[in-house]
Amino acid sequence: MATRSTPRSTQQSSSAPRRAAVIGGNRIPFARANSTYSHASNQDMLTATLDGLVARFGLAGEQVGEVVAGAVLKHSRDFNLTRESVLGSSLAPTTPAYDVQQACGTGLEAAILVANKIALGQIDSGIAGGTDTASDAPIALNEGLRQTLLAANRAKTPVQRAKALTGLRPNQLVPSIPQNVEPRTGLSMGEHMAQTAKQWGVSREAQDEIAAASHQHLAAAYDRGFFDDLLTPFKGLTRDQNLRPDSSVEKLAKLNPVFGKGPDATMTAGNSTPLTDGAAAVLLGSDEWAAERGLPVLAHVVDAQTAAVDYVTGHEGLLMAPAYALPKLLERQGMKLQDFDLVEIHEAFASTVLCTLAAWESEEFCRDRLGLDAPIGELDRSKLNVNGSSLAAGHPFAATGGRIVASLAKALHEKGSGARGLISVCAAGGQGVMAILEAA
Amino acid sequence: MAGVYAGFVSSPIGKKLATQLGLPRPVRLRRYAADAPLVDGPVLVAGLGSAPIAARVRDLLKAQDVDVVGEVAQGTKLGAVVVDLTEAATPADLEVLRSTVAPTLRSLRPSARVVVVGRDPRDADGFAQSAVRRSLEGITRSIGKELRAGATANLVLVRDGADGGVDSTVRFLLSGRSAYVDGQVIRVGEGTPAEPADWAEPLAGKVAVVTGAARGIGASIAEVLARDGATVVCVDVPSAGEALARTANKVGGTALQLDVTAADAGRRILEHAQSRHGGLDIVVHNAGITRDKLLANMDDSRWASVLSVNLESILRMNETLLGDNGIRDGGHVVLVSSIAGIAGNRGQTNYAASKAGVIGLVDAMSTDERLRKRGITVNAVAPGFIETEMTAKVPFATREVGRLLNSLSQGGLPIDVAETIAYFGQDASAAVNGNVVRVCGQSLLGA
Numbered sequence: 001m002a003t004r005s006t007p008r009s010t011q012q013s014s015s016a017p018r019r020a021a022v023i024g025g026n027r028i029p030f031a032r033a034n035s036t037y038s039h040a041s042n043q044d045m046l047t048a049t050l051d052g053l054v055a056r057f058g059l060a061g062e063q064v065g066e067v068v069a070g071a072v073l074k075h076s077r078d079f080n081l082t083r084e085s086v087l088g089s090s091l092a093p094t095t096p097a098y099d100v101q102q103a104c105g106t107g108l109e110a111a112i113l114v115a116n117k118i119a120l121g122q123i124d125s126g127i128a129g130g131t132d133t134a135s136d137a138p139i140a141l142n143e144g145l146r147q148t149l150l151a152a153n154r155a156k157t158p159v160q161r162a163k164a165l166t167g168l169r170p171n172q173l174v175p176s177i178p179q180n181v182e183p184r185t186g187l188s189m190g191e192h193m194a195q196t197a198k199q200w201g202v203s204r205e206a207q208d209e210i211a212a213a214s215h216q217h218l219a220a221a222y223d224r225g226f227f228d229d230l231l232t233p234f235k236g237l238t239r240d241q242n243l244r245p246d247s248s249v250e251k252l253a254k255l256n257p258v259f260g261k262g263p264d265a266t267m268t269a270g271n272s273t274p275l276t277d278g279a280a281a282v283l284l285g286s287d288e289w290a291a292e293r294g295l296p297v298l299a300h301v302v303d304a305q306t307a308a309v310d311y312v313t314g315h316e317g318l319l320m321a322p323a324y325a326l327p328k329l330l331e332r333q334g335m336k337l338q339d340f341d342l343v344e345i346h347e348a349f350a351s352t353v354l355c356t357l358a359a360w361e362s363e364e365f366c367r368d369r370l371g372l373d374a375p376i377g378e379l380d381r382s383k384l385n386v387n388g389s390s391l392a393a394g395h396p397f398a399a400t401g402g403r404i405v406a407s408l409a410k411a412l413h414e415k416g417s418g419a420r421g422l423i424s425v426c427a428a429g430g431q432g433v434m435a436i437l438e439a440a
Numbered sequence: 441m442a443g444v445y446a447g448f449v450s451s452p453i454g455k456k457l458a459t460q461l462g463l464p465r466p467v468r469l470r471r472y473a474a475d476a477p478l479v480d481g482p483v484l485v486a487g488l489g490s491a492p493i494a495a496r497v498r499d500l501l502k503a504q505d506v507d508v509v510g511e512v513a514q515g516t517k518l519g520a521v522v523v524d525l526t527e528a529a530t531p532a533d534l535e536v537l538r539s540t541v542a543p544t545l546r547s548l549r550p551s552a553r554v555v556v557v558g559r560d561p562r563d564a565d566g567f568a569q570s571a572v573r574r575s576l577e578g579i580t581r582s583i584g585k586e587l588r589a590g591a592t593a594n595l596v597l598v599r600d601g602a603d604g605g606v607d608s609t610v611r612f613l614l615s616g617r618s619a620y621v622d623g624q625v626i627r628v629g630e631g632t633p634a635e636p637a638d639w640a641e642p643l644a645g646k647v648a649v650v651t652g653a654a655r656g657i658g659a660s661i662a663e664v665l666a667r668d669g670a671t672v673v674c675v676d677v678p679s680a681g682e683a684l685a686r687t688a689n690k691v692g693g694t695a696l697q698l699d700v701t702a703a704d705a706g707r708r709i710l711e712h713a714q715s716r717h718g719g720l721d722i723v724v725h726n727a728g729i730t731r732d733k734l735l736a737n738m739d740d741s742r743w744a745s746v747l748s749v750n751l752e753s754i755l756r757m758n759e760t761l762l763g764d765n766g767i768r769d770g771g772h773v774v775l776v777s778s779i780a781g782i783a784g785n786r787g788q789t790n791y792a793a794s795k796a797g798v799i800g801l802v803d804a805m806s807t808d809e810r811l812r813k814r815g816i817t818v819n820a821v822a823p824g825f826i827e828t829e830m831t832a833k834v835p836f837a838t839r840e841v842g843r844l845l846n847s848l849s850q851g852g853l854p855i856d857v858a859e860t861i862a863y864f865g866q867d868a869s870a871a872v873n874g875n876v877v878r879v880c881g882q883s884l885l886g887a
Contacts, residue, residue, distance in 0.1 A: 052695075055688035060689040090689035225698075225702070232682055233679055294716040
């Protein structure tokens with residue numbers, strides 16, 4: 001408490017904003033689509049995830065500054081998804097909440113938003129997260145049927161209404177199902193990635209190595225209890241359903257390509273992320289807020305950067321935006337890629353990771369595209385995705401950011417104070433989100 | 441909780457039939473409610489000679505505005521009878537007990553209490569005194585079997601010079617908290633009890649850890665400790681995390697997912713309690729598993745896993761939890777034994793080994809000089825037939841028999857076990873050490 005003799009330092013506002021602390025996280029195990037969580041809605045999963053986080057940190061009945069989360073595949077009824085989840089959770093009903101959406105970058109963007117508000121002193125604590133279900137996906141009315149019904153709704157007389165309804169056609173019974181397709185190119189994300197992979201000459205074997213490592217690292221992390229305080233079981237699932245601890249390059253080599261064409265196709269179901277259901281959340285706060293509650297500070301959010309590329313004209317690959325975000329972060333922080341102790345590159349596809357790494361190693365790319373004098377250089381693979389990533393865990397789009405922030409914060413904390421980690425998440429629409437964490 | 445039998449004998453036809461045939465008719469037991477009086481009705485308090493405990497109990501009850509009487513008036517129904525036989529020295533002295541209690545037995549309200557108070561036979565001076573002190577146990581247990589309609593009888597043995605420590609035990613036995621505790625002997629010895637500021641929150645400001653808190657009895661323990669004012673760290677295996685989170689959020693505590701058999705379990709629990717909540721006052725070792733098989737068919741993994749979770753983990757965790765930087769001085773450790781650990785049970789050699797071991801642990805820990813110096817108490821509950829998800833899976837006939845083979849003619853509830861544990865956890869129970877109290881409705885098994 002402030003007293004007359006010792007004025008509070010915060011009254012003399014310092015120029016540098018405070019850094020937001022990553023206190024911990026929680027997620028439910030990720031399930032393969034149309035399996036264990038088929039009947040769980042986004043709200044169910046986000047609520048369960050919040051409740052697990054609340055229990056871990058003793059926040060039942062407490063109000064946190066803000067809860068920010070989102071979903072990529074979202075029902076129209078879920079317009080207030082995060083707030084509704086808060087109301088269904090054990091948090092105080094006076095906790096404000098809002099939804100965000102930046103495709104697969106949603107979860108990380110939510111964490112950045114919360115961290116920034118904490119840094120500015122607008123809130124002292126917040127929860128960032130995301131949820132997605134490919135099983136309980138929103139199926140919309142056929143567009144023709146929708147237009148016909150809206151026309152009938154606009155009609156003022158019964159005759160006009162009857163006339164409008166004559167527009168009904170049997171083929172309008174076919175519903176509109178969400179597709180994993182870029183609206184401006186009509187190509188699926190996998191097809192886009194296949195083009196980029198071919199361009200960078202990424203081999204099948206290198207992709208399978210990334211995939212096998214992801215499974216092996218994730219399994220090892222489970223075995224050593226790494227997820228004991230990062231995860232809460234849901235609907236009987238205690239581990240990520242997609243995890244195959246015995247995965248190997250040899251086994252993955254037997255799979256047939258699913259993206260790309262001809263004998264050169266390299267992308268299989270094994271080195272591409274499967275459709276998944278799940279949710280994740282991270283608890284952030286000021287150091288003071290954490291200390292008042294005896295809560296640990298695992299890491300601080302140091303910086304963040306987004307980027308977008310022109311993939312529509314084919315100038316750049318759909319998922320290459322993170323490659324462009326990195327130099328800005330490095331310059332601002334006065335760092336080299338090699339300075340990071342741990343690096344998390346979201347495995348949308350194994351080839352995404354490999355193309356990004358290849359781009360940073362390429363003198364030509366770094367010069368022509370990033371405007372750098374020298375290439376960013378090689379990353380020591382032993383620092384990459386050390387506790388597994390999306391290929392093994394799965395990738396419920398908006399949940400991935402929360403998964404990575406919490407896991408990386410814990411892994412950095414284990415390395416010791418000052419250890420720095422980089423997060424890279426690519427997103428639909430040619431976007432990328434990056435953030436830097438530093439162990440407390 | 442009503443079984444099929446209990447439901448039947450509550451129906452009009454069943455009631456008539458049961459009465460005619462002299463069959464037991466379970467009643468709904470009086471349980472703790474925040475707004476309910478300590479005892480339901482006037483309390484007859486009497487005793488032999490100067491009866492020091494009776495005097496104490498009278499004061500205690502009067503302070504609670506309980507009506508205290510010296511004899512049964514015509515037409516009154518008593519809530520409880522407390523008889524102080526601490527000065528009994530010869531068999532002839534027992535006549536006081538007969539002449540005091542006998543006239544009250546037809547004037548008791550449902551869920552009434554008979555509490556007999558005596559001295560510990562271990563402190564007896566001479567053969568006759570030792571014999572007569574032990575007689576009290578036989579009398580009390582017999583009264584328990586004679587009582588009907590949810591009434592119970594228990595014996596409190598007070599060591600010489602320990603009269604000041606008896607209050608929390610008397611309160612517990614008279615209250616609804618001891619609903620399913622019947623025919624038990626509770627010893628009150630040395631220790632400096634601290635009266636709580638508010639008897640409605642006897643654990644206020646305390647930090648408790650409960651292992652196996654996700655479901656069943658463990659979840660109920662967490663709820664009762666929190667109700668009594670404690671901050672509860674709820675521990676269970678990571679795979680039970682979903683239910684554990686529900687418990688933790690319900691009681692406003694924290695969830696700690698860990699396997700109690702892990703080498704560092706004690707350290708992690710202690711770190712969590714100290715960093716999050718500032719210390720540790722109460723440890724409830726509740727986590728337990730069953731892997732039943734007849735010994736003839738028992739494999740080594742069933743054998744080892746039960747002993748590992750139910751006994752070895754406690755020994756290992758206690759090294760840290762009871763270390764110098766562990767639980768606070770004056771803290772309380774409560775273990776969970778089982779009726780199987782006392783009576784044995786077919787198909788449960790491994791489980792009985794672990795639960796009998798728990799009793800051995802209570803004996804040793806409660807007499808350990810180092811722990812006694814620090815004022816740490818160690819007690820255990822031994823649940824009988826308790827209605828849980830686990831017993832709901834027991835075959836129908838076995839379950840119905842299990843429910844009925846006790847003086848209260850019904851199964852107990854998880855909350856009954858939890859209430860006894862919360863009583864052991866009170867600083868007011870500092871003089872209650874080394875007890876194994878069965879929460880079994882005076883089960884016939886192992887009695």
